[in-house]
Amino acid sequence: MRRDPEPLFLARETYRRRRMMDAARILPFLGVFLFLVPAIWGGAVSTLSGLIYLFIGWAVLIVLSAVIARVLARPGPQGDRVDDEVGG
Amino acid sequence: MLSFNLLVAVCLVYVGMLFFVAFIAEKRALRGRNRWLRSPWVYTLSLSIYCTGWTFFGAVGYAARSGLEFVTIYLGPTLVMIGWWALLRRLVRIGRTERITSVADLISSRYGKSTLLGVLVTLLAVAGTTPYIALQLQSVTLAFDVFATDQQEGSSTGLLVAVGLAVFTVIFGTRNLDVNERHHGVVIAIAVEAVVKLVALCTVGIFVVWGVAGGLGDAARVIQASPISQWQVQPERWITLTFLSGAALLCLPRMFHVLVVENSEERHLGTASWAFPAYLLLISLFVIPIAVVGLAVMPEDANPDLFVLTVPLAFDREWLAMLSFLGGFSAATSMVIVASIALSTMVSNHIVLPIWLSIKGDGAKLSGDVRNVVLLSRRLSIAGVLALGYFYFRYSGGAALAAMGLIAFVGVAQVLPAMIGGIYWRGATRVGASAGLILGFAIWLYTLFFPSLGVGVIVSAEMFAEGPFGIAALRPQALFGIEGMDPLVHAVFWSLAFNTLAFCLGSVLSFPQPLERLQGATFINIFRYSESARGWGQSGVEAEDLLVMAQRILGPQDAQSLFMQIAREQGKAGYLPDVTPEFLERLERELSGSVGGATAHAMLAQLTGGVTVSVEDLMRVADETQQMLEQQVQLEAKSAELERTARQLREANAKLTQLSIQKDAFLSQISHELRTPMTSIRAFSEILRGTDRIGATERQHYSGIIHDETQRLTRLLDDLLDLSVLENGQVSLNVQPDTLRTVIDRAERAVKSSDIGARLTVQRKHDEEDIALLTDSDRLAQVFINVMSNAAKYCEAEVPQLTVRVGGDTEQRWVDFVDNGAGIPEESQDLIFEKFARLSDQSAAGSAGLGLAICREVMERLGGRIDYLPGQGGAAFRVMLPTIRREVA
Numbered sequence: 001m002r003r004d005p006e007p008l009f010l011a012r013e014t015y016r017r018r019r020m021m022d023a024a025r026i027l028p029f030l031g032v033f034l035f036l037v038p039a040i041w042g043g044a045v046s047t048l049s050g051l052i053y054l055f056i057g058w059a060v061l062i063v064l065s066a067v068i069a070r071v072l073a074r075p076g077p078q079g080d081r082v083d084d085e086v087g088g
Numbered sequence: 089m090l091s092f093n094l095l096v097a098v099c100l101v102y103v104g105m106l107f108f109v110a111f112i113a114e115k116r117a118l119r120g121r122n123r124w125l126r127s128p129w130v131y132t133l134s135l136s137i138y139c140t141g142w143t144f145f146g147a148v149g150y151a152a153r154s155g156l157e158f159v160t161i162y163l164g165p166t167l168v169m170i171g172w173w174a175l176l177r178r179l180v181r182i183g184r185t186e187r188i189t190s191v192a193d194l195i196s197s198r199y200g201k202s203t204l205l206g207v208l209v210t211l212l213a214v215a216g217t218t219p220y221i222a223l224q225l226q227s228v229t230l231a232f233d234v235f236a237t238d239q240q241e242g243s244s245t246g247l248l249v250a251v252g253l254a255v256f257t258v259i260f261g262t263r264n265l266d267v268n269e270r271h272h273g274v275v276i277a278i279a280v281e282a283v284v285k286l287v288a289l290c291t292v293g294i295f296v297v298w299g300v301a302g303g304l305g306d307a308a309r310v311i312q313a314s315p316i317s318q319w320q321v322q323p324e325r326w327i328t329l330t331f332l333s334g335a336a337l338l339c340l341p342r343m344f345h346v347l348v349v350e351n352s353e354e355r356h357l358g359t360a361s362w363a364f365p366a367y368l369l370l371i372s373l374f375v376i377p378i379a380v381v382g383l384a385v386m387p388e389d390a391n392p393d394l395f396v397l398t399v400p401l402a403f404d405r406e407w408l409a410m411l412s413f414l415g416g417f418s419a420a421t422s423m424v425i426v427a428s429i430a431l432s433t434m435v436s437n438h439i440v441l442p443i444w445l446s447i448k449g450d451g452a453k454l455s456g457d458v459r460n461v462v463l464l465s466r467r468l469s470i471a472g473v474l475a476l477g478y479f480y481f482r483y484s485g486g487a488a489l490a491a492m493g494l495i496a497f498v499g500v501a502q503v504l505p506a507m508i509g510g511i512y513w514r515g516a517t518r519v520g521a522s523a524g525l526i527l528g529f530a531i532w533l534y535t536l537f538f539p540s541l542g543v544g545v546i547v548s549a550e551m552f553a554e555g556p557f558g559i560a561a562l563r564p565q566a567l568f569g570i571e572g573m574d575p576l577v578h579a580v581f582w583s584l585a586f587n588t589l590a591f592c593l594g595s596v597l598s599f600p601q602p603l604e605r606l607q608g609a610t611f612i613n614i615f616r617y618s619e620s621a622r623g624w625g626q627s628g629v630e631a632e633d634l635l636v637m638a639q640r641i642l643g644p645q646d647a648q649s650l651f652m653q654i655a656r657e658q659g660k661a662g663y664l665p666d667v668t669p670e671f672l673e674r675l676e677r678e679l680s681g682s683v684g685g686a687t688a689h690a691m692l693a694q695l696t697g698g699v700t701v702s703v704e705d706l707m708r709v710a711d712e713t714q715q716m717l718e719q720q721v722q723l724e725a726k727s728a729e730l731e732r733t734a735r736q737l738r739e740a741n742a743k744l745t746q747l748s749i750q751k752d753a754f755l756s757q758i759s760h761e762l763r764t765p766m767t768s769i770r771a772f773s774e775i776l777r778g779t780d781r782i783g784a785t786e787r788q789h790y791s792g793i794i795h796d797e798t799q800r801l802t803r804l805l806d807d808l809l810d811l812s813v814l815e816n817g818q819v820s821l822n823v824q825p826d827t828l829r830t831v832i833d834r835a836e837r838a839v840k841s842s843d844i845g846a847r848l849t850v851q852r853k854h855d856e857e858d859i860a861l862l863t864d865s866d867r868l869a870q871v872f873i874n875v876m877s878n879a880a881k882y883c884e885a886e887v888p889q890l891t892v893r894v895g896g897d898t899e900q901r902w903v904d905f906v907d908n909g910a911g912i913p914e915e916s917q918d919l920i921f922e923k924f925a926r927l928s929d930q931s932a933a934g935s936a937g938l939g940l941a942i943c944r945e946v947m948e949r950l951g952g953r954i955d956y957l958p959g960q961g962g963a964a965f966r967v968m969l970p971t972i973r974r975e976v977a
Binding site (some may be wrong): 013019024025027028032035038040041045047048050051053054055058059062063064066069070072073 | 308
């Protein structure tokens with residue numbers, strides 16, 4: 001089905017918001033990368049260092065997610081169809 | 089040691105408090121004061137039913153056995169939560185828009201409200217949740233047994249807990265048949281329990297790190313010295329478990345219930361996206377310290393699953409142990425409550441109601457209260473689910489907590505392909521989803537569930553070793569002869585691989601029914617069209633029949649207010665709106681919030697005569713969309729066309745305005761030119777007529793002036809006439825052979841004959857001028873005369889001099905007329921060829937300013953050109969001659 005014509009260029013605020021949405025979509029991939037690292041360590045590693053690595057990585061993801069969620073929770077500019085995810 | 093009775097008493101008080109909190113919450117919600125009941129924080133805390141008794145007790149045991157691997161159970165959900173924007177937001181929007189009541193409802197609705205799929209997913213959910221409920225009962229019983237050291241009450245604890253939970257769930261979970269399927273009391277109670285379990289685990293953790301180990305540094309040393317100081321990462325298990333736990337967050341019926349069904353506002357998801365991972369992080373923060381301290385201080389044979397309880401007890405911190413027990417109790421009970429609500433909804437909506445409807449047949453719409461049937465079936469389902477869990481707990485082989493939990497995870501994860509495919513892939517069909525689910529479920533049973541019951545229960549030892557009927561390729565834990573895989577990884581790999589394959593193949597090869605396609609489009613485009621198109625056609629059903637049915641599902645009050653509202657929106661008074669397709673759609677959505685999409689659809693279909701959606705309806709919907717699109721395209725084209733026309737009109741208008749201004753200027757100029765001689769003629773003729781004593785000389789003089797002015801007038805009129813003829817192209821040319829030299833000779837003679845031309849010196853090179861012409865030589869001479877007399881009139885030099893040069897090649901010849909005057913200023917060079925263009929007021933010369941305009945017209949007629957030639961010292965004109973026919977030898 002034909003998509004609604006979208007503006008070619010966006011206002012600065014809308015543009016920021018769109019990129020934040022991109023960041024929200026990318027973040028789980030960063031998480032997958034961080035959490036896949038132990039799988040390639042191979043052999044035995046110190047539990048303590050593994051513990052520290054995983055929990056710090058985990059905390060970083062949480063902080064990033066909180067920042068992104070905060071930005072996205074702000075109401076978008078008037079008339080911005082920002083909530084309408086385009087495509088699938 | 090705490091007495092067992094005291095423990096029971098504390099438990100009862102705690103449960104009583106939960107009842108009270110739930111009761112208050114329900115009351116407040118009824119009065120509409122549920123703002124704080126529905127905050128994002130309550131939503132986040134309610135998600136914590138992911139952390140069950142298994143988490144609370146089992147994680148420490150898991151860590152004591154396998155080190156850091158336990159953390160995968162929390163990493164998977166973390167990844168899903170922080171990816172909320174892409175997946176969970178869509179799922180929640182679909183759930184809210186389509187009034188989805190359970191994961192079975194989601195799958196069934198997506199694939200054309202299929203009853204078969206609803207039943208399949210429900211069975212899968214029951215099979216996957218029963219071990220889980222058993223697990224909770226087991227963990228609570230084990231915890232009780234820790235305190236009931238030498239008494240025998242422990243054996244009946246499981247039963248008591250199961251009954252207690254059933255009572256609580258029936259009271260708060262099936263209190264009302266809410267149109268949104270939301271349970272305020274239950275949600276607030278599990279939020280309280282979430283806080284209790286977090287506080288309990290963290291308190292035990294803090295006690296262990298700072299109380300027992302003596303600080304962070306010492307705790308680190310204990311970890312380094314423990315049997316699990318080295319972590320042997322098993323990559324395939326690490327990846328599989330992370331994936332599995334992420335899938336479980338989406339597919340577990342209880343998680344779907346709190347994530348999607350109980351979600352009151354979509355924005356809560358944003359807060360939960362980071363707050364829930366933070367909760368998980370805190371819950372697992374102290375697991376390793378508790379495990380290593382437990383391993384260090386507890387005897388060899390102590391059950392590591394109970395370290396959370398036994399470590400505080402070993403240090404005589406009885407109240408801490410009590411808190412810890414309550415935490416575990418909370419974790420177990422909240423999971424069981426929500427799981428049984430979710431399961432009972434599925435069982436009643438997808439199994440009991442369809443059966444009841446088919447038994448009652450057409451009578452269903454005439455008698456009995458559906459609400460009672462639904463509520464009763466739900467209550468029975470809750471009791472049934474808990475009883476099933478209890479029996480599983482009593483008669484299963486007491487496998488370790490974590491293993492049972494993981495088996496359940498793999499079972500429910502079979503829904504994942506159908507779910508993800510259903511919300512992202514429009515081509516996913518019911519056939520594909522059913523094939524995938526059945527195949528995945530079967531492989532799960534065969535490779536994981538049956539073997540987990542123990543060797544010899546269903547799968548015999550020979551079958552393990554040699555496969556069924558001696559076919560080695562079908563050994564339950566080594567399918568296709570691939571050995572050496574971890575049994576769990578093996579089961580996940582093969583079940584999900586075949587599930588996905590069957591799902592994709594089935595979808596690609598089958599053709600969906602109209603309703604399936606409609607639902608598919610609605611689900612995929614959920615962010616583009618909030619209103620779904622179900623395509624109810626016009627039908628002969630009476631609004632009154634619909635009201636009767638709706639009353640029996642929604643209750644009289646809700647149904648009447650709904651009908652009244654819709655009637656008002658249609659502009660009608662009373663309770664009976666017109667039965668439009670929109671009305672049917674809306675009614676169906678309201679009903680599906682209570683009894684599930686498939687059942688609501690089936691009930692409406694019964695009333696409307698079974699006509700649901702036909703290919704024609706589908707085509708109509710598609711056609712309307714297409715027509716609208718086409719109209720839009722046409723409108724856009726039309727508006728572009730209009731704009732183009734408007735622009736042309738604007739240009740034409742501007743040109744006309746300019747022409748009108750030019751015409752006005754021309755008229756005023758010409759009147760002025762005519763008036764000046766007229767004025768002189770009139771004045772002097774009046775003098776001649778009115779004055780008797782006038783001398784002959786004077787008379788001579790005056791009539792001379794009159795004669796001159798008349799001549800000037802005649803010349804002007806001749807010029808105008810000439811120009812007009814030339815401009816209109818009516819001139820007839822008298823073409824004859826001639827030479828350039830004779831033409832210039834004629835022109836020179838004509839100019840020299842006048843007074844003013846006599847003083848002009850003309851410099852020529854006669855030999856250059858021997859060029860043959862075939863043109864109207866009279867007209868050409870006219871041009872030359874004009875140019876030459878201009879030089880004579882306007883050249884300011886003391887001795888006016890005109891140089892005539894002939895240039896060009898055989899193709900194109902030109903004649904330059906260059907005088908020795910001041911020339912024409914650059915800004916005026918464009919103007920001189922316009923009508924009435926005069927650069928100075930040398931009107932004495934008797935020119936109306938038409939000469940050069942006429943020259944230009946003449947040259948154009950002759951096929952040549954006349955241009956001003958700048959940069960020659962004086963005024964210079966170049967006359968491009970018409971193409972030369974032949975040259976004189």
